[in-house]
Amino acid sequence: MNHSRHEAFLRNVWYTNERTKHFQFQMSNGHRFEFRPGQFISLDIELDGRKIRRPYSIASAPRADNGFDLCLNMLPEGRVSSWLFNLKPGDKIAFSGPFGFFSLREPPDPVSAFIATGTGIAPIRAMLQHLYSRPHSSEVWLIFGVRTENDILYRQEFERMAEQYPDFHFVPTLSRPSPGWTGHTGYVQRHVVRYLAGKKGLHAYICGLRKMIDDVAHEFRAMGYDRKALSYEKYD
Numbered sequence: 304m305n306h307s308r309h310e311a312f313l314r315n316v317w318y319t320n321e322r323t324k325h326f327q328f329q330m331s332n333g334h335r336f337e338f339r340p341g342q343f344i345s346l347d348i349e350l351d352g353r354k355i356r357r358p359y360s361i362a363s364a365p366r367a368d369n370g371f372d373l374c375l376n377m378l379p380e381g382r383v384s385s386w387l388f389n390l391k392p393g394d395k396i397a398f399s400g401p402f403g404f405f406s407l408r409e410p411p412d413p414v415s416a417f418i419a420t421g422t423g424i425a426p427i428r429a430m431l432q433h434l435y436s437r438p439h440s441s442e443v444w445l446i447f448g449v450r451t452e453n454d455i456l457y458r459q460e461f462e463r464m465a466e467q468y469p470d471f472h473f474v475p476t477l478s479r480p481s482p483g484w485t486g487h488t489g490y491v492q493r494h495v496v497r498y499l500a501g502k503k504g505l506h507a508y509i510c511g512l513r514k515m516i517d518d519v520a521h522e523f524r525a526m527g528y529d530r531k532a533l534s535y536e537k538y539d
């Protein structure tokens with residue numbers, strides 16, 4: 304794979320909730336950008352005369368139109384996330400990559416469990432798109448923790464997948480549910496223990512902030528899973 308510098312332009316962007324945007328980029332000049340689902344790019348920008356780099360997971364599987372998506376959380380006072388949030392269609396970005404080893408195992412394991420919080424869903428969306436782009440025979444779980452119902456990124460996509468594929472189990476869980484919410488509540492850890500104990504041939508992919516990943520890894524280890532059954536990507 305070519306890790307050199309690339310350029311892409313923003314084709315489309317929209318809010319997915321009040322703090323998060325979905326970006327669709329297209330490579331400039333028809334250049335090809337090859338990556339594995341789950342990998343990230345390193346975005347290079349210049350702010351006030353200083354060069355800054357930030358990693359962002361690619362939120363889509365490789366596709367024929369040579370485009371890729373990002374899913375970005377706006378951090379108050381975040382330098383690069385604010386810059387990205389202000390991009391308009393047609394604007395260009397420079398980046399290098401792809402990087403990282405957080406990637407779907409081939410062939411898929413008998414049970415693939417994906418655990419994400421917030422924008423940690425980005426590389427997992429890429430892996431799920433790839434997994435379901437061809438026939439396979441594994442049991443798949445997505446345990447997705449967010450604060451409120453509004454924060455369930457890509458909810459319709461995952462709900463459609465759950466309708467279409469009986470082997471796909473979608474477990475969104477809210478830490479601050481509204482009174483009308485009848486679904487799962489609490490942190491992802493609780494549902495990892497509830498749904499994923501004793502699964503033969505399980506491999507878990509965990510993405511989000513360090514604290515959640517450490518807690519989830521601890522639960523898997525307490526359930527007797529080997530460390531090798533876990534892959535993770537820490538955002539902080």
Ligand SMILES: Cc1cc2nc3c(=O)[nH]c(=O)nc-3n(C[C@H](O)[C@H](O)[C@H](O)COP(=O)(O)OP(=O)(O)OC[C@H]3O[C@@H](n4cnc5c(N)ncnc54)[C@H](O)[C@@H]3O)c2cc1C
Binds near residue numbers: 361374
């Ligand atoms: C491999 C990898 C992939 C990533 N993929 C994504 C992605 O797909 N989408 C995405 O939105 N982010 C992702 N991140 C996080 C991203 O790289 C930046 O850290 C984030 O956008 C903040 O950068 P900033 O310049 O806006 O904030 P900064 O100016 O660096 O920091 C602003 C403030 O926010 C705090 N902060 C920094 N990072 C975080 C964080 N992640 N969560 C909470 N507080 C933070 C800092 O301590 C500081 O107080 C990823 C990180 C890694 C390591």
